[in-house]
Amino acid sequence: MKKLIALALAAGFASAAFAAPETYVLDNSHSFSRFAYSHFGYSTQESRFDSTTGKITIDRAAKTGSADITIDAKSVNTGSALFNSHLQGEDFFDTAKYPTITFKSTKFTFAGDTLASVDGNLTIKGITKPVSLKVTSFKCMPHPMAKKDACGANATTTIKRTEFNAGKYAPHVSDDVTLTFAVEAIKE
Incomplete structure (x- = not known):
């Protein structure tokens, strides 16, 4: 009986870990x-933005997680230095006042073992709005080069740029903007 209890406790600690x-x-x-x-x-x-940093914490067994992502708005890359500068101006990202865009999650939703969506707060130009990111792919596995566990995902959402005080030329230039995030992250 003592062996059975010890085995059950060991199994419980192993699954908790x-x-x-x-x-x-x-x-x-x-x-x-x-x-x-x-x-x-x-x-x-x-x-795109050339600099996206942050951390993601995930508990796949409990089906919970969090994400804290920072985008360097000055790293905007349209393929044109002139247009990059235009987008960094007051009418759009106003990077002199607001050098970063942030996303902080509030909820991870799973469909079975697969991450399906991430809800959170997106802040652009000091204005924070709730958004829901639809996760279109998600995978965790050992990274073949880094020799550590890694996770990757693609997620998308659509926002209205006028809600973030970046609506110059709307509606001629679409108010709807599709945001896509492609992330790969290495375990600490």
């Missing part, structure tokens, strides 16, 4: 935040 939250640091060379919008209806313009 397995269910512990794990923290991952974003790999800046493989994590990008992108945005897309309609330009006068002619085309969909796609641009």
Whole structure:
């Protein structure tokens, strides 16, 4: 009987250790935040930010987690230095006053063992709004190069830029902006 109790306790401690939250640091060379919008209806313009940093904590057994992401708004990359400068101006990102864009999660939602969505607060130009990111892919496994565990995900949402005081030229230049986040993170 004592052996059975000791075995049950050991199993309980082992599963508790397995269910512990794990923290991952974003790999800046493989994590990008992108945005897309309609330009006068002619085309969909796609641009990105070259610097996205942060941490993600996830407990896959408990199906919980958190994300704290910072985007360097000055790293906007449209493919044109002139347009990058224009977007950093007061009419859009106003990077002199607001050099970063942040996302802080409030809830992770799983469908079975797969992360399905992440709700949180997005702050652009000092204005914070709730958003829900739809996770379109999610995978955790040992990283073949880093020799550590890693997780990666793609997530998307649509915002109205006028709600963040960045609505110059709306509605001709679309008010709706699709945000896409591609992140890879290495376990601490």
